[in-house]
Amino acid sequence: MSRILATSGTEFRIALRNRWVAISILLMALFSVVLSAAGSSATGTIGADRLSVVVASLTSLAVYLVPLVALLMSFDAIAGEVERGTLPLLLTYPVSRPEILLGKLLAHLAILTLAVAVGYGIAAAAALLLDAEAVAGLPALWRLLWSSVLLGATFLGVGYAASALARRPSGAAGLAIGIWLGLIVLYDLGLLAAVVADDGGLFTTKVFPLALLANPADAFRLYNLAASQATAAAAGVAGAANTIPLWASLASILLWPVAALALATAAFRKVTP
Amino acid sequence: MTPTLTLQCLTKTYAGQPALSDVSLTVAAGERVALLGHNGAGKSTMMKIILGLIPHDSGSLQVTGAAAGSPEARRNVAYLPENAAFHPALTGLEQIRHYLSLRGEAPSLAMALLERVGLGHAARRRIGTYSKGMRQRVGLAQTLIGKPRLLVLDEPTSGLDPVSRRDFYALLDGLASEGASILLSSHALTEVEARTDRIIILSGGVLVAEGALADLRRKADLPVSFQITPKPGFETDLAAALPQATPLSGYLSLSCRQDEKLPLMARITALADKIADFDVQPPSLEDIYSHFSKRAGQ
Numbered sequence: 001m002s003r004i005l006a007t008s009g010t011e012f013r014i015a016l017r018n019r020w021v022a023i024s025i026l027l028m029a030l031f032s033v034v035l036s037a038a039g040s041s042a043t044g045t046i047g048a049d050r051l052s053v054v055v056a057s058l059t060s061l062a063v064y065l066v067p068l069v070a071l072l073m074s075f076d077a078i079a080g081e082v083e084r085g086t087l088p089l090l091l092t093y094p095v096s097r098p099e100i101l102l103g104k105l106l107a108h109l110a111i112l113t114l115a116v117a118v119g120y121g122i123a124a125a126a127a128l129l130l131d132a133e134a135v136a137g138l139p140a141l142w143r144l145l146w147s148s149v150l151l152g153a154t155f156l157g158v159g160y161a162a163s164a165l166a167r168r169p170s171g172a173a174g175l176a177i178g179i180w181l182g183l184i185v186l187y188d189l190g191l192l193a194a195v196v197a198d199d200g201g202l203f204t205t206k207v208f209p210l211a212l213l214a215n216p217a218d219a220f221r222l223y224n225l226a227a228s229q230a231t232a233a234a235a236g237v238a239g240a241a242n243t244i245p246l247w248a249s250l251a252s253i254l255l256w257p258v259a260a261l262a263l264a265t266a267a268f269r270k271v272t273p
Numbered sequence: 274m275t276p277t278l279t280l281q282c283l284t285k286t287y288a289g290q291p292a293l294s295d296v297s298l299t300v301a302a303g304e305r306v307a308l309l310g311h312n313g314a315g316k317s318t319m320m321k322i323i324l325g326l327i328p329h330d331s332g333s334l335q336v337t338g339a340a341a342g343s344p345e346a347r348r349n350v351a352y353l354p355e356n357a358a359f360h361p362a363l364t365g366l367e368q369i370r371h372y373l374s375l376r377g378e379a380p381s382l383a384m385a386l387l388e389r390v391g392l393g394h395a396a397r398r399r400i401g402t403y404s405k406g407m408r409q410r411v412g413l414a415q416t417l418i419g420k421p422r423l424l425v426l427d428e429p430t431s432g433l434d435p436v437s438r439r440d441f442y443a444l445l446d447g448l449a450s451e452g453a454s455i456l457l458s459s460h461a462l463t464e465v466e467a468r469t470d471r472i473i474i475l476s477g478g479v480l481v482a483e484g485a486l487a488d489l490r491r492k493a494d495l496p497v498s499f500q501i502t503p504k505p506g507f508e509t510d511l512a513a514a515l516p517q518a519t520p521l522s523g524y525l526s527l528s529c530r531q532d533e534k535l536p537l538m539a540r541i542t543a544l545a546d547k548i549a550d551f552d553v554q555p556p557s558l559e560d561i562y563s564h565f566s567k568r569a570g571q
């Protein structure tokens with residue numbers, strides 16, 4: 001445990017010096033401010049409290065931003081050590097590879113949690129200031145916060161796996177962007193196209209819900225929208241969110257971080273210094 | 274007493290190319306062993322196998338009584354990689370504190386370690402601003418953490434100036450006298466000459482020579498060369514008296530086998546009144562090294 005903490009302490013310091021802490025907090029804060037400013041005009045008519053509406057918008061934002069920040073922080077984790085030539089020495093220390101990964105994960109996750117908390121905090125404060133009823137949305141906000149951290153953990157793990165597989169930072173960066181595009185953007189577009197082509201057939205009723213659960217980002221969106229009061233305010237997968245039980249999307253967002261870390265460990269074990 | 278390091282018939286092949294063939298070796302506690310060889314002779318491969326960083330194909334090895342790379346072995350072995358590298362954003366102090374924590378030692382010992390390698394003044398500067406020699410010292414400082422029973426040092430003195438080199442070897446002497454075994458690699462025999470108990474020469478992955486410097490010198494049996502400067506007017510006399518000598522500009526050069534050395538000296542001494550100056554050149558360390566390296570077909 002002390003070795004994991006020592007590793008995360010050092011990693012946090014490095015991220016602080018490399019401005020990753022500042023960049024991720026600023027990014028989340030900026031987007032949250034823009035989002036709450038843009039969302040404030042359209043409320044009133046929906047009937048939900050202001051914070052619940054903000055949470056619904058933040059969910060859509062987090063689906064894009066949290067994986068992106070997580071992948072950007074993690075792609076260099078192992079490939080960078082290989083390129084700098086620091087890995088052989090590290091691996092002669094009495095510290096195991098899973099311990100190294102967990103140490104890095106702890107540091108990166110702390111930064112991500114900080115960024116997400118600051119971003120959501122700003123949006124929530126704005127909502128609470130303008131609407132006294134907004135307190136009703138606090139449970140949804142809390143749910144969004146911890147599920148965002150789990151989503152971040154998943155993509156940090158995926159990033160470490162990409163980093164170990166690529167072995168070079170440039171290759172790892174490419175792989176990370178590819179993963180983000182594939183899982184966050186193209187995956188949904190592909191499913192949408194398939195649903196439209198299928199026109200209510202077997203794919204839409206059987207495969208589509210499973211495909212949503214299989215993608216950590218979609219499961220995150222499903223869970224937050226299904227659990228939120230403001231389902232009606234959300235677009236896109238809202239229909240699907242009603243047919244998939246809450247426990248299924250919860251299980252997916254809980255299992256994915258474990259699976260991603262297992263994947264990263266397996267990939268890291270294959271790296272010979 | 275069990276040796277700190279034992280290799281038995283160790284073999285490693287990279288993509289069909291033998292990197293190490295049938296290498297056997299033992300290193301006792303407190304022994305300083307130098308590993309010599311050209312680039313690609315197998316020095317780094319051997320070190321990485323000992324550290325458990327890469328697997329070997331056949332043969333066996335024991336590192337401080339445990340399997341290479343096992344947690345037990347890693348606790349007892351310190352490593353200094355060739356061109357030691359660290360994260361440029363950390364300061365020397367932070368880096369050493371980190372390594373201390375990983376070995377379960379108090380991070381507060383970091384400053385003392387850095388002072389021991391002469392880096393106290395730069396401890397709070399980022400490693401990114403360090404020179405190569407300073408990075409090498411950070412690498413050296415981390416090998417001193419805890420009480421390692423075996424130090425594996427890959428070209429430890431590259432990048433160090435002659436004074437630092439001497440300090441470095443003095444540090445090693447201290448460690449060895451406390452019972453630590455030291456395995457260090459080098460390109461040059463001249464450098465490790467007086468500083469190690471035993472020399473091992475690898476060539477093309479084969480252990481071609483092993484022993485103290487005096488043993489290697491005897492085994493190589495390289496010719497001794499003589500330079501004789503005749504007194505003015507005696508050039509032709511002297512050349513006639515020593516027909517095997519090669520006349521060069523102003524002096525005569527001749528060489529002989531080790532066992533012919535004394536008789537030849539006697540003959541030269543007999544010609545003393547015709548000789549202005551006289552020099553004996555034993556085979557240089559570089560000659561001995563290349564003799565063993567070449568013999569293996571390099």
